[in-house]
Amino acid sequence: MCGIVGVVNSPQERAALSLYDALLMIQHRGQDAAGIATCDGSRLYLQKDNGLVRDVFDQEQMHELKGNMGLAHCRYPTAGTSICTEAQPFYVNSPYGLVLAHNGNLTNSRELTEELFTNDLRHLNTNSDSEVLLNVFAHELAERGKLRLNHEDVFGAVAAVHKRCHGAYAAVGMILGYGVVAFRDPLGIRPLVLGRRQEPGGFVSHMVASESVALNANGYTLVRDVAPGECIIIDMAGKLHAKQCAESPSLHPCVFEFVYLARPDSFIDGVSVYKARLRMGDSLAEKISREWGHVHFDVVIPIPDTSRTSALPISFHLGIKYREGFIKNRYIGRTFIMPGQKERRNSIRKKLSPIPLEFEGKTVLLVDDSIVRGNTSQQIVQMAREAGAQKVYLASAAPPVRFPNVYGIDMPASYELIAHGRDEKQIAREIGADGVIYQDLSALEDAVRHGNSDIGKCESSCFDGQYLTGDVTPAYLRMIEMERNDSAKSQQQLSLPIPQPGLVTA
Numbered sequence: 001m002c003g004i005v006g007v008v009n010s011p012q013e014r015a016a017l018s019l020y021d022a023l024l025m026i027q028h029r030g031q032d033a034a035g036i037a038t039c040d041g042s043r044l045y046l047q048k049d050n051g052l053v054r055d056v057f058d059q060e061q062m063h064e065l066k067g068n069m070g071l072a073h074c075r076y077p078t079a080g081t082s083i084c085t086e087a088q089p090f091y092v093n094s095p096y097g098l099v100l101a102h103n104g105n106l107t108n109s110r111e112l113t114e115e116l117f118t119n120d121l122r123h124l125n126t127n128s129d130s131e132v133l134l135n136v137f138a139h140e141l142a143e144r145g146k147l148r149l150n151h152e153d154v155f156g157a158v159a160a161v162h163k164r165c166h167g168a169y170a171a172v173g174m175i176l177g178y179g180v181v182a183f184r185d186p187l188g189i190r191p192l193v194l195g196r197r198q199e200p201g202g203f204v205s206h207m208v209a210s211e212s213v214a215l216n217a218n219g220y221t222l223v224r225d226v227a228p229g230e231c232i233i234i235d236m237a238g239k240l241h242a243k244q245c246a247e248s249p250s251l252h253p254c255v256f257e258f259v260y261l262a263r264p265d266s267f268i269d270g271v272s273v274y275k276a277r278l279r280m281g282d283s284l285a286e287k288i289s290r291e292w293g294h295v296h297f298d299v300v301i302p303i304p305d306t307s308r309t310s311a312l313p314i315s316f317h318l319g320i321k322y323r324e325g326f327i328k329n330r331y332i333g334r335t336f337i338m339p340g341q342k343e344r345r346n347s348i349r350k351k352l353s354p355i356p357l358e359f360e361g362k363t364v365l366l367v368d369d370s371i372v373r374g375n376t377s378q379q380i381v382q383m384a385r386e387a388g389a390q391k392v393y394l395a396s397a398a399p400p401v402r403f404p405n406v407y408g409i410d411m412p413a414s415y416e417l418i419a420h421g422r423d424e425k426q427i428a429r430e431i432g433a434d435g436v437i438y439q440d441l442s443a444l445e446d447a448v449r450h451g452n453s454d455i456g457k458c459e460s461s462c463f464d465g466q467y468l469t470g471d472v473t474p475a476y477l478r479m480i481e482m483e484r485n486d487s488a489k490s491q492q493q494l495s496l497p498i499p500q501p502g503l504v505t506a
Contacts, residue, residue, distance in 0.1 A: 001029055001076045001261050001408055001409055002030045002073060002075050002088070002101075002102070002104075002210075002408075003023065003026035003028075003073065003074040003209075004101045004103050004171070004192075004208075004209065004210050005019055005022040005026070005071060005072045005207065005210070005214055006071040006101075006173075006174065006180040006182055006209075006234070007019060007071070007206070007208075007218075008068065008179060008180050008234040008236065008238055009205045010068060012068075014065070015065075015068050015069055016065035016067075018218045019036050019038075019071070019072035020036065020053065020057060021218055022072065022207070022214035022217060023036070023053045023074050023214075025213045025214045025263075026074060026209065026211055026214050027053055028261075028263060029076060029103075029211075030074035030075045030076035031074070032050065032074075032075045033048065033049065033051065033073075033086070033087035033088070034048065034049070034051065034052065034056040034074045035047065035056070035072065035087050035088050035089050035101070036048070036057070036072045036089075037089045037091070037099045037174060038065045038066060038069065038070035039070060039174060039176050039177075040066045040067030040068070041067070041236075042097075042176055043066075043176070044091065044099065045064060046089065046091060047061050048084070048088065049084050050087060053074060069174065069179070069236060070174065070180075071089055071100075071101050071173070071174050072089070072101065073087075073089055075087055075088060077410075085125070085126055086126045086128045088101045088102065088128075089101040089174075090126075090128070090130055090134045092134060092135065092138050094138065094142065095138060095141050096141065096149065096175050096176055096177070096178065097176035097177075098134065098138050098141070098173060098175055098176070099176075100130065100134040100137065100172070100174075101172050102129075102134075102169055102170070102171045103170045103190050103210055103408060104170055104171075104190040104407060105129060105167050105169075105406060105407050106133060106165055106167040107166045107167035107406055107469055107471055107476065108166040108167065109167075112136060113132055115164075116132065116135050116136065120136075120139040122138070122139060129167075132165075133165060134173075136160075136161055136164055136165055137161050137173060140157035140160040140161060140164075141153065141154070141157045141175075143157075144157065149175065151233055151243075154181055154231065154233055155243045158245045159231075159245040159246070161183070162185070162186055162245055162246045162247075165185075166469050167406070167469055168187070168189035168408050169184070169185045169190060170182075170183075170190040170226070172192075172208055179234050179235040180208070180233070180234045181232070181234075182208040182226055182232045182234075183230065184228055184229065184230060185228065186228050186229035186246035186247075186248065187249075187252045187459070187468055188227070188228030188229075188249070188250070188253055189254050189407050189408075189459045190210075190254065190407070190408060191211065191253065191254075191257060191268045191269065192210065192225065192226040193208065193209055193210075193211065193215065193224070194207075194208050194223045194226055194232060195207045195209070195212070195215035195223055196220060196221055196223050197219055203238050204238050204239075204240075205220070205238060206234045206240055207220050208226065208232065208234075211263060211268065213263050216265075222267060225268070225269050227244065227249065227251075228246065228250060228252075229246025229247075229249030230242060230243070230244050250456055251454055251455050251456055252457055252458060252459045253455060253459060254407060254409075254458070255444060255445060255448055255460045256405070258271070258273055258277065258280075258447070259280070259306075259369050259444070260369045260370055260398075264306075264309055269452055269455060270451060270452040270454075271451030271452050274309055276448050276451060277306075277369075277397065277447075278309055278310070279447035279450055280309075280310045280398075280439060281309065281310035281312060281313035281314050281317075281367075281397065282317065282447075283439065283440070283446070283447060284395060284437070284439050285313055285314040285318055286317070287437065287439070287443070289317065292393075292437060295363070295435070296363060297320050297363055297365040298321070298362040299320060299321045299358060299363075299365070300318070300321065300322050300365045300367060301323055301324070301326065301359075301364055301366050301367070301384075302322075302324070302326075302367045303326060303369075303380055304324075304326055306369040307368045307369045310369065310397040314365070314367060314395065320365065323358045324355070325354055325355055325359060325364070326353065326354055326355070326383075327352070327354075328351060329350060329351050332347050332350050332351040348376055348380070349383070352383065354386075354387040355387070358387075359387035359389040360389075361388060361389075362389055363390055363393070364384055364391065364392050364393065365393050365395060366380065366381070366384065366395065367396075367397065368380075368395070368396055369397050369398060370398035370401060371400070371418060371427070371431075371436070371438075372401050372411065372417060373416055373417060373418060374417075374418030374427070377394060377418075377433075378430070381432045381433045385432070391434045392433050392434055393433060393436070394433045394435075394436050394437070395437040396438050396439060398439055398444060399440065399441045399444060400419035400438050401418075401419055401462050402414070402421075402462075402463065403417075403461060403462050403464070404417075404462070404480065405461060406467065406477070407461070409462065410484075411462055412480045412484035413481040413484070413485035414477075414481065415481075416485060418430055418431070424436045424438065441463050441464060444460075445457070445460065
């Protein structure tokens with residue numbers, strides 16, 4: 001769930017400023033690290049480090065990022081570790097000088113790593129599958145054997161990437177002296193949008209990004225989504241070239257983008273995230289009315305911020321008062337994307353503070369976007385009771401999360417998921433609620449597909465255990481569970497060297 005951006009501006013406008021502003025708009029997609037790479041023709045400028053965007057870049061460093069072409073990344077770690085050497089973008093000098101930033105997860109990265117070493121004679125310096133993707137792309141470009149690239153060479157290299165790389169990936173690359181390249185996996189699991197801006201002198205600037213809000217911040221107009229399997233080239237003259245590079249592309253966006261990951265003011269695959277969440281609230285209200293009509297709720301209270309949009313139609317359809325019962329500390333990041341259970345647990349009470357008068361003596365219907373590990377929900381239910389609630393029910397705009405996610409969301413271990421192996425009554429007991437009400441998966445997918453009839457089955461593996469890439473075996477799930485569960489992450493962090501101040505530059 002990282003955030004990526006690529007831009008080619010007019011020669012008079014520096015790319016770094018546009019990229020910085022875009023990263024601020026998609027900071028919610030990753031809080032672990034940030035990076036920007038720019039090019040002023042044939043020379044690369046790269047700044048990256050751990051931390052939030054505002055902390056990684058200062059005025060002096062921004063001044064050093066020269067050129068009108070570049071790309072940027074904010075990182076949310078699922079594969080690899082939280083060290084600055086795994087901050088993106090990644091760079092290789094052969095061929096041509098190539099930089100890449102990636103959102104998603106490759107499901108065959110281990111096999112590709114072996115291929116790159118034994119067959120392609122390429123060395124990897126990190127455990128990040130993004131570096132794997134970069135080197136596969138670099139090798140396929142080198143196979144063309146040309147001193148000067150043309151567009152068909154790039155399209156051919158991306159077609160080869162699609163054949164070799166499995167999983168979910170939206171990527172933006174920059175080839176020095178050539179332009180920006182963006183491509184998306186053949187199933188369209190991770191999002192990528194394209195925008196344009198007409199400059200006064202006639203130059204047409206282009207930007208690609210994970211979400212449309214990144215375009216809006218820079219005055220770009222959303223043109224369309226990058227299609228599954230498609231490759232887009234923006235050359236240094238600002239001209240756009242596009243070609244479908246996958247053999248059998250189809251659109252299966254990650255449904256969790258609409259539940260939680262994306263901002264409500266974004267459009268993804270032609271669907272308004274805001275309207276999709278309103279529809280989630282509509283369908284959840286119908287289910288509550290149908291199955292829980294015997295319970296008299298006094299108030300509907302959203303758990304800020306993502307669930308507000310779904311809570312509003314629930315309040316409206318059920319005729320129950322809507323109240324803001326929790327105040328959010330804006331200086332605490334999104335707890336779901338914190339790297340370990342301990343960090344998430346320690347942040348809940350710092351992040352949310354209840355307003356007792358909204359809870360005292362009432363039967364409360366709390367609304368959340370989803371219930372994943374349950375640690376957040378358990379503490380919130382307890383806070384509601386401590387604030388005086390007589391009874392506490394929890395409604396989720398998403399179905400029970402019962403299975404690992406392998407496509408770029410940090411849900412690697414099934415036993416860490418509170419709904420795995422439990423029914424609703426058992427889950428309610430675990431989190432201390434009087435009842436738990438879940439969205440139906442069919443209703444959730446309908447809420448998304450209603451905005452775009454071209455969407456097939458959504459990527460909903462964390463809810464139904466169906467992995468659309470067809471290569472996810474029980475052995476693979478056991479492997480990622482061992483490598484990426486919270487306990488493994490804690491051990492990785494303990495073994496890391498103490499980071500020194502400063503930025504990685506190239």
